[in-house]
Amino acid sequence: MSLKLYCMGESGNAYKAALPLALSGLEWEPVYVDFFNGETRSKAFRKLNPMGEVPVLVDGDQVITQSGLIQMHITEKSGKFGGANPSEARDILRWVLWDNHKLSSQAGMTRFLMNFLPAEKRNADVIAFAQGRLAAAYGVLDAHLDGRDWIVGDTPSNADFSCCGYLFYPEPFGFERADWPAIDSWLSRIELLPGWRHPYDLMPGSPADRA
């Protein structure tokens, strides 16, 4: 039975799961979640995931939430992206935790505030504050990638797929690839992976649908 990923194109957190699925060779299909009309707040969705978030992976009777755990499930099934040894696996989880704490959480929020909220609700102070925190995170990632092809070890891993979650999106949120040369090169390497697709090509739902 094919894996089902509850997701929408706009979610970088969902992309963190969709991208390794796409690259793994596993059979999967996206199930569109209508976030912008409140589906993640609905009773039916909360029954699937009480945390009220995408992505959710359904594999037979297993329901898996949190992109970091979904990535581990993909690794268990495919043997890919989990590192060459236990030490690399731990280091991958270190970066996934850091990404959840410092990078994706802030980037997703800032992009939402700048692009998906009605203009009258946008608050310049909140955006500037979040961008300041993000600049520190980009700095940590850029310094780490300087001289490295991938975040952990010699091959792409869940660490890469977590940290890149929001960095391919076209909507402005203060991140400019040109400002971070090592991140820029690394994103180009990810784009060249066989089977790579942009979030809006990999999952249903994009701002164009609501234009």
Add this chain to the structure above:
Amino acid sequence: MSLKLYCMGESGNAYKAALPLALSGLEWEPVYVDFFNGETRSKAFRKLNPMGEVPVLVDGDQVITQSGLIQMHITEKSGKFGGANPSEARDILRWVLWDNHKLSSQAGMTRFLMNFLPAEKRNADVIAFAQGRLAAAYGVLDAHLDGRDWIVGDTPSNADFSCCGYLFYPEPFGFERADWPAIDSWLSRIELLPGWRHPYDLMPGSPADRA
């Protein structure tokens, strides 16, 4: 050789590591990091942890960062707090990831903004926005704990020690135990664990030192 935890009392992220250390029975000692005078930005500290964050656990020649990974290391060494089976272990990690994404990251930031920034730098809009996001997170946690003693399974685990990271601190950041009855009872259960200590009693450094 005793484990060394680089930390300071003010950090709920460090408390997430210090608390299971204290409850595990392992020998450990805190090493004070002078965050408020910029130590985490120093070259020496960045050599220890390029992410520039506490906590850092040093165990012989192993240096472990990210509270979620430090908790796993404590579990490996002590056999405690990691869940009764692989399914519980995954569920614990699910809550640790959620906490990093939605709870501690926001709570730590909001408490910092409201208490540790000079008054003239405090921004009411940023604080209100973060408090709104936090209320949603408290709601998810409170609903989950309603009818449960612990977040995962029948015993305290790293999920509990992660999610409670900022919730014992006295400085106001918009969290009131009385508003969330299930969280309140759960925090009381944690306080009753043999060996439990408040963050300011477990780690060096508190606002009182700078008063």
